[in-house]
Amino acid sequence: MNTRRNFSLALVLLLAAPWAQAHIASNGFLTLEVNGSTVSGAIELAIRDGELAVGLDRDGNGKVTWGELKLKQEALQNYGQGHLRLASADGPCRLRFAPVEVNDRVDGSYLWLPLTAECGRTLSRLSIGYTLLAAEDPSHRGLLTLVANGTAQTAVLGGSADTRQFELNQISSWSAFAEYLRAGVWHIWSGIDHLLFLLSLLLPAVLVRRQNRWEAVPIAGPAFVNIVKVVTAFTLAHSITLSLAAFDVIRLPSRLTESVIAASIIIAALNNVFPRVTEGRWRIAFAFGLLHGFGFASVLTEMGLPKDARLISLVAFNLGVESGQLAVVLAVMPLAYLLRATHFYRRGIMPWGSSAIACLALFWFVQRALL
Amino acid sequence: MPRDRLGRLRSLRGWLFTLSFAVLLSAAGNTAALAEHYVPASDDAVLGEVSAGTRYADVSARRLALARVDVAIPLAQFYIQQSRLSGDLRYLGYAEAVLAPWVQQSSPNADVLVLQATLQQSRHEFAASLAILDHALAVRPQNPQALLIRATVLRVLGRYPEAGVACDGFSRLVEPRLAALCTESLQGLRGHLESAYSSLAQVSTQGWLNSEKSWLYSELGEMAVRLGRDQDAERWFQQDLRLSSADFYVRAAYADLMLQQGRAAEVLALLAGQESFEPLLLRIAIAQKRLHDPALRQSSARLRAAFAAELQRGEAVHRREQARFLLEIEDQPHLSLAAALENWTVQHEPDDVLVLVHAANAAGNPGAAAPAADFVRAQGQSDVRVGALNSPALSASR
Numbered sequence: 091m092n093t094r095r096n097f098s099l100a101l102v103l104l105l106a107a108p109w110a111q112a113h114i115a116s117n118g119f120l121t122l123e124v125n126g127s128t129v130s131g132a133i134e135l136a137i138r139d140g141e142l143a144v145g146l147d148r149d150g151n152g153k154v155t156w157g158e159l160k161l162k163q164e165a166l167q168n169y170g171q172g173h174l175r176l177a178s179a180d181g182p183c184r185l186r187f188a189p190v191e192v193n194d195r196v197d198g199s200y201l202w203l204p205l206t207a208e209c210g211r212t213l214s215r216l217s218i219g220y221t222l223l224a225a226e227d228p229s230h231r232g233l234l235t236l237v238a239n240g241t242a243q244t245a246v247l248g249g250s251a252d253t254r255q256f257e258l259n260q261i262s263s264w265s266a267f268a269e270y271l272r273a274g275v276w277h278i279w280s281g282i283d284h285l286l287f288l289l290s291l292l293l294p295a296v297l298v299r300r301q302n303r304w305e306a307v308p309i310a311g312p313a314f315v316n317i318v319k320v321v322t323a324f325t326l327a328h329s330i331t332l333s334l335a336a337f338d339v340i341r342l343p344s345r346l347t348e349s350v351i352a353a354s355i356i357i358a359a360l361n362n363v364f365p366r367v368t369e370g371r372w373r374i375a376f377a378f379g380l381l382h383g384f385g386f387a388s389v390l391t392e393m394g395l396p397k398d399a400r401l402i403s404l405v406a407f408n409l410g411v412e413s414g415q416l417a418v419v420l421a422v423m424p425l426a427y428l429l430r431a432t433h434f435y436r437r438g439i440m441p442w443g444s445s446a447i448a449c450l451a452l453f454w455f456v457q458r459a460l461l
Numbered sequence: 462m463p464r465d466r467l468g469r470l471r472s473l474r475g476w477l478f479t480l481s482f483a484v485l486l487s488a489a490g491n492t493a494a495l496a497e498h499y500v501p502a503s504d505d506a507v508l509g510e511v512s513a514g515t516r517y518a519d520v521s522a523r524r525l526a527l528a529r530v531d532v533a534i535p536l537a538q539f540y541i542q543q544s545r546l547s548g549d550l551r552y553l554g555y556a557e558a559v560l561a562p563w564v565q566q567s568s569p570n571a572d573v574l575v576l577q578a579t580l581q582q583s584r585h586e587f588a589a590s591l592a593i594l595d596h597a598l599a600v601r602p603q604n605p606q607a608l609l610i611r612a613t614v615l616r617v618l619g620r621y622p623e624a625g626v627a628c629d630g631f632s633r634l635v636e637p638r639l640a641a642l643c644t645e646s647l648q649g650l651r652g653h654l655e656s657a658y659s660s661l662a663q664v665s666t667q668g669w670l671n672s673e674k675s676w677l678y679s680e681l682g683e684m685a686v687r688l689g690r691d692q693d694a695e696r697w698f699q700q701d702l703r704l705s706s707a708d709f710y711v712r713a714a715y716a717d718l719m720l721q722q723g724r725a726a727e728v729l730a731l732l733a734g735q736e737s738f739e740p741l742l743l744r745i746a747i748a749q750k751r752l753h754d755p756a757l758r759q760s761s762a763r764l765r766a767a768f769a770a771e772l773q774r775g776e777a778v779h780r781r782e783q784a785r786f787l788l789e790i791e792d793q794p795h796l797s798l799a800a801a802l803e804n805w806t807v808q809h810e811p812d813d814v815l816v817l818v819h820a821a822n823a824a825g826n827p828g829a830a831a832p833a834a835d836f837v838r839a840q841g842q843s844d845v846r847v848g849a850l851n852s853p854a855l856s857a858s859r
Contacts, residue, residue, distance in 0.1 A: 196763035
């Protein structure tokens, strides 16, 4: 009977009808945004979790006031230093906390501890170690929202796997790809000099030179071959020098390349007015294309290539340039082909249009080379 | 339908439910995260309250518990009891922290194992709880606490014959009044509700401990509800609350009875000040909805955020509550039915039957409640609340 009595005493603490419902467990919120090599964001802990971690209720009256929270600011920051670890592939990031604030969530007030972490170099992968409240409440979890390049991922931190890796690489190289592709297209459309050079070489592609006169090509075939040759030669040439410059193999002063680009337009345009090279204009396209490549590269140098995604960004930029260029060719050349037999095209556009281009390029040349 | 196909269907339903519920809740999660942080205007602004046992100052006791099992056990018991009374799951985490080093030992103390099983049961980790109890009973077979919790878990799961075995083992080790409580309350679920109720109702509580009385009253209150004896039920609940006013579990059951009777305003009075605990907040929200109380917006936003957090954590502690929330607050009978079916794959309590039948009717698919209906018929269970729903699934004879 003695053991029975003892059990009844234990019952005071334990027994019950099935009790199957309860309040949700403890959650903290970790919001991080990655920008290059910097991570910024905040830790949010329920006030009662903050009490458990560092002791907030200074006067012991069961209520935590804003004044009491502020007094524990340093302790909270130290606690954060001890229980949140951010690291790149190279090693730990330097974590800094800003003054504590308050955030009201639907289930009560949370202390809001802003943070920044400097990780040394552009992050392709972030490792997050979260052991907040782990010793006091193993059921505590950190609900993470991680934003990198406008893409958010969520995860639950804490518990037995207290350190987790997050891949930012794929997201960042994809968005770098898109960004550099756009830059490439934009550059070819806004940097009208490259297009004028190409157009100057393409205008005669729908014509053929006979007895010192421009005549329409009778069928599309030769015109098409001409266009493909010129565009391909130009593309190939500037891709080569763009890559060489982007990887710092060769570097030319921009004043020189810009001036020579202007000169190349003058030459190409004047060749339409006073034809010297009538066959194999693709050679001009290739030769000067090499210089245009250096011109493209100067844009890339200004933008800076992301260190982790150099090649992919370069390829994207180049693809952007090519597609922008191709779009213009596709828009203009069919029109040129249709108009090729007209007086307007052979006597108007060819000499006067080309002269206008040459004049504009001469203006650029003077501006770039001499002023 | 062959078993494996049914299983596959169930898991498909689970996925569909999670998916659609996630979509529904993502908005809630976003608004919760968008809140603006600020610097309070006054140093005296109260940000939150700290309750007993959760002070930083208690850290010395916690440290001591890491070194001494005779400190760890009562401390864990205290936290589990606090959780039971307040309905606050955080206390279970504190208990877990205190027990952790002792559970991981190669030859753990049986009391430590029972406490661990108790907190797992409260978190609805039923399989884990049963496994630990097996371990505890292997260490010490004559262990009434382990047997009682085992009976409790098996009862929640609807495994009554096994629960009966555990109850019998328990009965051999404890005083007759406790044996009767375990056995009769189980009988009440196995087709003998009327006789079990009258047998327990006649018990004299002379010399009983308050905790034992509280157990008795809550069982009697729930039986009376199923019998449709609402006045009796109300009396039992009130008696229990007089003993332990903090008994959150009975308060929720009492609120449900009031809602059943259309006494929404009284629910708000009964649960005033208890908004911080989601299961009670759910009852408050239901009452607010019925009263067209504008405070419903805030209550339901809080519930939505809580369920979103639970979903993100990958836990399903409150699926029954989710089903009720979706049905009675969000007017989403199809999602509610999915949640109730998901809940039914785990839990088989009378309230689980009720929510499933209710959701199936509301979704215009009463046949979906068939699994619960089959179970109720097989056990000979009776519950006037379920009967009142006039489910064709229940009345169809097979």
